[in-house]
Amino acid sequence: MWFTSPDDAATRLAATGYLADAATATTAYLAGALEKPLLVEGPAGVGKTELAKAVARSTGADLVRLQCYEGLDEARALYEWNYKKQLLRIQATQDSGDGQSWDETHDDIFTDEFLLTRPLLTAIRREEPTVLLIDEVDKTDVEVEGLLLEVLSDFQVTIPELGTITAVRRPFVVLTSNASRELSEAVKRRCLYLHLDYPDAEREREIVSSQVPGLDDVVATQLVDMVSRLRELELKKAPSIAESVDWARTLIALEIRDLTKQAVSDTLGVVLKHVSDHERAIKELKLRS
Amino acid sequence: MSEHRSGSGLLDRHIAFLEALRSAGLSVSLAEDLDAIAVLSALPWDDRSIVREGYAAALVKKHGQRGTFDALFDLYFPRMIGEGATALDPDAEEADADDPGVRDNAEALQAFRDELLEALLSGDQERLQQLAAEMVARFGSMPGRGPGLSSWSAYTALQRVAPAELVEQIVRGLMGEGRTEEEADRAAAQRLGGFTRAVEADARRRIAEEKGPDHVAKVALRPTIDRLDFLQMRKSDLEEMRREIYPLARRLATRLTQEHHARRRGPLDFRRTVRASMSTGGVPLVTHHKPKRPHRNELVVLCDVSGSVANFAQFTLLLVFALRDQFQKVRAFTFIDHVHEVTHHFKPGADVVDVMADLAASTSHAALWGRTNYGRAFTRFAELHPDAIGPKTSLLILGDARSNYSDLALDTLRELASQTRHAWWLNPEHTRHWDTGDSAASRYADVVPMVECRNLTQLSDFVHDLL
Numbered sequence: 001m002w003f004t005s006p007d008d009a010a011t012r013l014a015a016t017g018y019l020a021d022a023a024t025a026t027t028a029y030l031a032g033a034l035e036k037p038l039l040v041e042g043p044a045g046v047g048k049t050e051l052a053k054a055v056a057r058s059t060g061a062d063l064v065r066l067q068c069y070e071g072l073d074e075a076r077a078l079y080e081w082n083y084k085k086q087l088l089r090i091q092a093t094q095d096s097g098d099g100q101s102w103d104e105t106h107d108d109i110f111t112d113e114f115l116l117t118r119p120l121l122t123a124i125r126r127e128e129p130t131v132l133l134i135d136e137v138d139k140t141d142v143e144v145e146g147l148l149l150e151v152l153s154d155f156q157v158t159i160p161e162l163g164t165i166t167a168v169r170r171p172f173v174v175l176t177s178n179a180s181r182e183l184s185e186a187v188k189r190r191c192l193y194l195h196l197d198y199p200d201a202e203r204e205r206e207i208v209s210s211q212v213p214g215l216d217d218v219v220a221t222q223l224v225d226m227v228s229r230l231r232e233l234e235l236k237k238a239p240s241i242a243e244s245v246d247w248a249r250t251l252i253a254l255e256i257r258d259l260t261k262q263a264v265s266d267t268l269g270v271v272l273k274h275v276s277d278h279e280r281a282i283k284e285l286k287l288r289s
Numbered sequence: 290m291s292e293h294r295s296g297s298g299l300l301d302r303h304i305a306f307l308e309a310l311r312s313a314g315l316s317v318s319l320a321e322d323l324d325a326i327a328v329l330s331a332l333p334w335d336d337r338s339i340v341r342e343g344y345a346a347a348l349v350k351k352h353g354q355r356g357t358f359d360a361l362f363d364l365y366f367p368r369m370i371g372e373g374a375t376a377l378d379p380d381a382e383e384a385d386a387d388d389p390g391v392r393d394n395a396e397a398l399q400a401f402r403d404e405l406l407e408a409l410l411s412g413d414q415e416r417l418q419q420l421a422a423e424m425v426a427r428f429g430s431m432p433g434r435g436p437g438l439s440s441w442s443a444y445t446a447l448q449r450v451a452p453a454e455l456v457e458q459i460v461r462g463l464m465g466e467g468r469t470e471e472e473a474d475r476a477a478a479q480r481l482g483g484f485t486r487a488v489e490a491d492a493r494r495r496i497a498e499e500k501g502p503d504h505v506a507k508v509a510l511r512p513t514i515d516r517l518d519f520l521q522m523r524k525s526d527l528e529e530m531r532r533e534i535y536p537l538a539r540r541l542a543t544r545l546t547q548e549h550h551a552r553r554r555g556p557l558d559f560r561r562t563v564r565a566s567m568s569t570g571g572v573p574l575v576t577h578h579k580p581k582r583p584h585r586n587e588l589v590v591l592c593d594v595s596g597s598v599a600n601f602a603q604f605t606l607l608l609v610f611a612l613r614d615q616f617q618k619v620r621a622f623t624f625i626d627h628v629h630e631v632t633h634h635f636k637p638g639a640d641v642v643d644v645m646a647d648l649a650a651s652t653s654h655a656a657l658w659g660r661t662n663y664g665r666a667f668t669r670f671a672e673l674h675p676d677a678i679g680p681k682t683s684l685l686i687l688g689d690a691r692s693n694y695s696d697l698a699l700d701t702l703r704e705l706a707s708q709t710r711h712a713w714w715l716n717p718e719h720t721r722h723w724d725t726g727d728s729a730a731s732r733y734a735d736v737v738p739m740v741e742c743r744n745l746t747q748l749s750d751f752v753h754d755l756l
Contacts, residue, residue, distance in 0.1 A: 022339060022342060026342040027343070033331045036324065179352070194346060280643075
């Protein structure tokens, strides 16, 4: 059992420093209770990956991570045969000349000893509680999604030479996506869905204060207020939570105790990463007179 | 809650809810249906918002559809019935509730408006929700209407209370808190918009109580933003749409790159293949291929910016320019009865809001007399910008083909189209409206292939196929 109720999920996640809202806590609880994978979508830097880590921390499970990228294939996601070792084994048999038949060698080299497990298989074979994080699943090619289907729906992996390996203990699966492309219906159907968005001012202030100890309450309020004002503007890339936290750290490093217009305009580069966004922010917020 | 007896009615309601979701365009499979049931069994039932989140996690897999889901959820699983718990509670502040006569008079109206102003100023969501319900109950009822007509109206309530008149006071209040005028304007508009939506939702809830949710779900729901017609947009939709453009362009670009990569293998590179085979004893285990040169088109966009179709033209232009690195070169011209080049407004990395404003301002250059005249526009274009068209260009014409019964200059257009590699016409009107009134759709369609393009989904599909 992962969490006993949505409230339990919220408290335990909070204890490890992840402040979840109602939707996040509910969905995290459900993903554990129904043993279904959880697909988390949302803009960059709102804590999608962090959620998986927090679940692992709060339940004492180990985290197995599969980082997706374009060109990821079966050999790096599921399993691979250790060719070199197999080759050595065959040569060793031949050299010793003890007349072991081909059949025996064949059976011998397709065993566990020569199998290199990759994240997906590792997560399934583990007997301890495991959180499997499949990060940035939208970056992969469509074929890899097909590969994921068997793992996500039945928690099993079929290896032609060994047969089907079924999970001894179902891992808590979290998939994250930036929605840079639509995932296939088949993957979505097998998952519970959670859209993480920018938090409201109150929650963001708590997050920033908990992540950056030593930040003055007044400055924290000013900062969160300024970030939410920035998000209201039509920017190419609105500042995320990660950027708010960075900003808070910057302010501490620069020993800025009051977020004046001058201070904002000097440190704007920490939160906004496009030139046009800078210009817009300066114009709309009248940062420079 | 592990079993659903047919007697409880919950299962029926659940199925009706799913039906409504499906007819609103969400693809809910049987597997997700079962998941939702499992979710309902696993959740505690004391908090409505938790049930809603759990339901959504199992059923809604696209963020854009969440709004539709929430609206339908409110219909099928309403927040409260009738007046809700406050009316039953004798200690509630509405002491005058026993006397229905005084609930709606000038004095009550003024008191209510003061209360509303206060809530809008503080931005307290919970309170606004309550006020919305109260407002429909007190000012939105239309008792004594004939059967078949609903007796609740958001419109009446909004007309009577007129929250829009409070804008100025809210703006002043917000500026008092140290915000700039522009920001205060935006915040006020946002809060007011939120409140208006809450009132509309509450009226829908009331009507659904009377006539059944299925009826309301069919009539009262707006399509999601990507299925909304360009020609039927409200001001708030335009803003939402503008925010959609860049993510959409990014998704399209990713999809295109991936598809191009999948087709990347060019013809066999014999030399490299043989060279690589040396390490495997002359057996060519791995074949090498020549890289495929992607050919990039030049694109010329010619768009009608007269009032009726201006939005459509702007969004298409934004999308095309967001995807500009997929083309070798993009040029854009706007016209009403005269042609004006607008390419220079689209600087790389320029701000969307500024571009839109510039475009709107430059509209006057595209008009001499201000009446749409396609024939004249095409003739002028051929005269003034002959260099824009060449054998490598694709020509894209945007407009509703309504030319005020003027000369169509079909020959000029045929001439233009024949000089280009491809030519298309995007028409934002539904196919059934083509050729009605002054529309010359099918006559132009004979010259240039015409495509119906009413919403963002159709537009992105078209742009994807174009590339």
